[in-house]
Amino acid sequence: MKGLEGIKVIELTSYVAGPACPRIIGEMGAEIIKIEPFTGDEQRTQGPGFGMKRNDLEDPAFDMSSMNKNWISVNLKNPEGLAFIYKMIESADIVVTSFRDKALLKLGLDYETISAKFPHIVYGHMRGYGERGPEKDSKGFDATAYSARGGLITSFPQKGESPVNVVVAFGDFNAAIALTAGVLAALVNKQRTGKGDKVVVNLYHTAVWGMQLAMVSRQVGAEYPRSRKEVPCPTNNCYKSKDDIWFLICNGNYNKYFDIMFTAFGLGHLVGNKEYDTLEVIGEHKRTGEVIKMLDEAFAAKTFDEWEVIFKQNEIPYQKCHTVDDVLADEEAYANDILRPLHYKEFGKRMIPTSPIRIKSIGDPELRTSKPIGYHTREYLLKYGYSEADVVRLEAAGAVKCFHGEL
Structure with missing residues (x-):
């Protein structure tokens, strides 16, 4: 049976x-x-x-x-x-x-x-x-x-x-x-x-x-709703490419992968900069918005297809923000x-x-x-x-x- x-x-x-x-x-x-x-x-x-x-x-x-x-x-x-x-x-x-x-x-x-x-x-x-x-x-x-x-x-x-x-x-x-x-x-x-x-x-x-992450984090000050320009982890956020395609990168371990990610994103000059390379520092000094702005500008310099190659080469978790039409046409969904x-x-x-x-x-x-x-x-x-x-x-x-x- x-x-x-x-x-x-x-x-x-x-x-x-x-x-x-x-x-x-x-x-x-x-x-x-x-x-x-x-x-x-x-x-x-x-x-x-x-x-x-x-x-x-x-x-x-x-x-x-x-x-x-x-x-x-x-x-x-x-x-x-x-x-x-x-x-x-x-x-x-x-x-x-x-x-x-x-x-x-x-x-x-x-x-x-x-x-x-x-x-x-x-x-x-x-x-x-x-x-x-x-x-x-x-x-x-x-x-x-x-x-x-x-x-x-x-x-x-x-x-x-x-x-x-x-x-x-x-x-x-x-x-x-x-x-x-x-x-x-x-x-x-x-x-x-x-x-x-x-x-x-x-x-x-x-x-x-x-919703439990929101329920628990709210008790220590996290905001809901929140702005994507103010999220506590800039590498777990949505961004837009040069050709106006929204995508999401999801790497919550900002500290561990900072050097790899920011080099891949064209922001290698920040590697070793202790003012930006940990969530604790950018959170304490209210620099998350500043980092997000730098990432916004970097991602706007290339098309999504160009970024997709970079994300895959560097094993950075990402995904295009699909519409319902995108899902209905997605080979992955039928396979x-x-x-x-x-x-x-x-x-x-x-x-x-x-x-x-x-x-x-x-x-x-x-x-x-x-x-x-x-x-x-x-x-x-x-x-x-x-x-x-x-x-x-x-x-x-x-x-x-x-x-x-x-x-």
């Missing part, structure tokens, strides 16, 4: 952060059973807000968080619908949800209820905020709980500029990786002991985790299956990122696009012992919804 083949996940989520975790687990080979209301996951409506087209059969925007799944539509408020969910959970390994506590309690899908009925279940819960504190019952989205409250939108811009527009769902996809790690750790323990566990990740916490072309009947070819985790036994994972609401409902009812007559009766009673169209 490869990867997580044989592992079954019941997904009770909406939008992006919660669904993206099972998508990753699905790419690892697990069977993902996505439970939707009759109206579908609300993320199905979001494509036009990103400037993306969709129809009832194909939805590239939805696929980003919801590929590699089986699609079941159930009325969770209907006793027979809930009984079907419980039957599936009984034979599952993992439940992943992003519903808020009050809804879970009302539906009988909260951790306490599920763990009492099914002690073997690993229960993963994606939240906007933590389980304690004043926001524990609040709606939490990527833009609010992660980017705004986590400090990203005010720390990323240059000093004096307005807050930035962080890419939508940036925090969702990062938080999904954290929940995946926690769920799989609990799964390992469950397989050793037979006992399930609860794993909780929230968007706010994930943002603060990623490593970072971006995967998918073909849609209605929309043509679209490039979509794969999850960043690779397992040797699986290799580059299969990607299966999302399906219409209720596409697999009938199939799973029959798989779990219901008859064809039961399927008809349950649908007529409003307990489940089946897809009756054609792809």
